[in-house]
Amino acid sequence: MREQNPAISKGVDWSLIWIYLLLVAVGLTAIFAATYQEGDSIIQSFIGFKTDYSKQLYFFIIGAVLAFFILLTDSKFFSATANLWYAVGIFMLLLVFPFHSRIKGTESIIRMGAFNFQPAEFCKIFVSLALAKYLSRPETEFSKIRSQMIATAIALFPAALTILQSETGLALVYFSFFIVMYREGLPSVILLIGFAVAALIIATIVMEPNTLAIILTVIAAFIVYIFRRQIKRNRTILIRIVFFWIICVGIQRFAVPYIFENILQKHQIERIYDLFGKSNPYIEKDPALTKAEAKKQKESGSSYNVRQSKIAIGSGRVLGKGILKATQTRYDFVPEQRTDFIFCTVGEGFGFVGSIILLGLYLLLLFRIVTVAERQRSTFSRCYAYGVAGVLFFHIAINIGMTVGLAPVIGIPLPFISYGGTSLLTFTIMLFILIRLDADRQMVLR
Numbered sequence: 001m002r003e004q005n006p007a008i009s010k011g012v013d014w015s016l017i018w019i020y021l022l023l024v025a026v027g028l029t030a031i032f033a034a035t036y037q038e039g040d041s042i043i044q045s046f047i048g049f050k051t052d053y054s055k056q057l058y059f060f061i062i063g064a065v066l067a068f069f070i071l072l073t074d075s076k077f078f079s080a081t082a083n084l085w086y087a088v089g090i091f092m093l094l095l096v097f098p099f100h101s102r103i104k105g106t107e108s109i110i111r112m113g114a115f116n117f118q119p120a121e122f123c124k125i126f127v128s129l130a131l132a133k134y135l136s137r138p139e140t141e142f143s144k145i146r147s148q149m150i151a152t153a154i155a156l157f158p159a160a161l162t163i164l165q166s167e168t169g170l171a172l173v174y175f176s177f178f179i180v181m182y183r184e185g186l187p188s189v190i191l192l193i194g195f196a197v198a199a200l201i202i203a204t205i206v207m208e209p210n211t212l213a214i215i216l217t218v219i220a221a222f223i224v225y226i227f228r229r230q231i232k233r234n235r236t237i238l239i240r241i242v243f244f245w246i247i248c249v250g251i252q253r254f255a256v257p258y259i260f261e262n263i264l265q266k267h268q269i270e271r272i273y274d275l276f277g278k279s280n281p282y283i284e285k286d287p288a289l290t291k292a293e294a295k296k297q298k299e300s301g302s303s304y305n306v307r308q309s310k311i312a313i314g315s316g317r318v319l320g321k322g323i324l325k326a327t328q329t330r331y332d333f334v335p336e337q338r339t340d341f342i343f344c345t346v347g348e349g350f351g352f353v354g355s356i357i358l359l360g361l362y363l364l365l366l367f368r369i370v371t372v373a374e375r376q377r378s379t380f381s382r383c384y385a386y387g388v389a390g391v392l393f394f395h396i397a398i399n400i401g402m403t404v405g406l407a408p409v410i411g412i413p414l415p416f417i418s419y420g421g422t423s424l425l426t427f428t429i430m431l432f433i434l435i436r437l438d439a440d441r442q443m444v445l446r
Helices: 014-035 042-047 052-072 076-080 082-099 119-135 145-164 168-183 188-206 209-226 228-233 235-262 266-275 291-300 304-315 342-374 379-403 421-439
Strands: 101-103 106-112 115-117
Touching: 014 052, 014 342, 014 421, 042 052, 052 421, 076 082, 076 119, 076 421, 082 106, 082 119, 082 145, 106 119, 115 421, 119 145, 119 168, 119 379, 119 421, 145 168, 168 188, 168 379, 188 209, 188 235, 209 228, 209 235, 228 235, 304 342, 304 379, 342 379, 342 421, 379 421
Parallel strands: none
Antiparallel strands: 101 106, 106 115
16 A cells, blocks of 8 residues: 555545446346356356356456556556566567467467466557557657657557468557547657558458549549649659559558468458448458359358347347347347447347436446546646547447448457457456556656
8 A cells, every 4th residue: 555645545536446346237237147057056057157147247256356456546547567468469469379279269278277368358458558658758759750650560560460360350440549649749640640541451451453544544644634833833743642542552452462362361351341231242262162162152142240239129129128038138139248238239239228227337437537537737647638539439330330230340449348258358448557657646756
């Protein structure tokens, strides 16, 4: 206990803790509703560590203990050891390569007895701390390209290691740290370029290649026409336009096909094309499939999970079917309904009203975190808070989006709701470090 602040509750934002407890309660209820077997004793199954909801309850207890010790820790500890924790996170990611277990298509999990440990999940905490540490250094001039590149490397190096572990979905979460960089002065043009590249990738997927190439050429010609007077005075403008046209065509013709053929896995490609209602052209190029098998896969696609999820959510109607009366999720019509597709369990069991309440809790949590971030006196605390908000927002938006068919199924959990000890502990630690930093916001700037 610190002498200057002996009361653990002093300065603690209890609204964040209450929202956290409500979300965990919803998660336990949803996991129970999806996995409870008729005839089991509810009390015994909750304490027996044999069911998913009992395991989640124990992980919550472990998280609560960790949260208690975090609240007892001097907040300076997190800024002082941020780089060390980042090194530990990278080391854990490297340990995955020799010691991983292949589970459900991913090689990012280390099996330890009855437990599965996923370092890529925990590493989000360490990246949040390390990025906040770097951005808060007095010598960091974030307006310079060098500083922006270093910050980007801090955020995306773990993402690159995660991709090598066949966990592309979780790797994408690390792009949420650009929200922190944007808040700290990252030029808007960089984000604009990022969105433009994303739009070009989507256009490459949904449009015929030659048609898109013609459209890009017409756009480039139109820009040349608009700036024709400036080009007469300065030929550099024309060179830049031609350069960007070459980059765009290169992305469309070479970069995207290379990613789809050499980096993404088959099921990931299927999910992306299913999202846009397009058949997968890469199936026909798979030498392991006969023409008949390729045609069958092309016609069926891999959108079964999403279709069943929509059916489950829609069948819940306004008030839902009840905790143990949901048929789609109770009888395994929806695969992974306790993990990636847990939101459809909420939608079927609690209906439109329950889903809106859950979304309201998430919005309240994000709004509160941003409010907490903006009242911080230290750059480190503010950057860390925005890192937490960015990670949570990405998880919430993508997870719910994929259950209703608005985002590709990339297999990331719904914070505090989805079954998974690593996920629950990660989000618990992230949130309570923020609460600890906020409790000491009146201290001297760190």
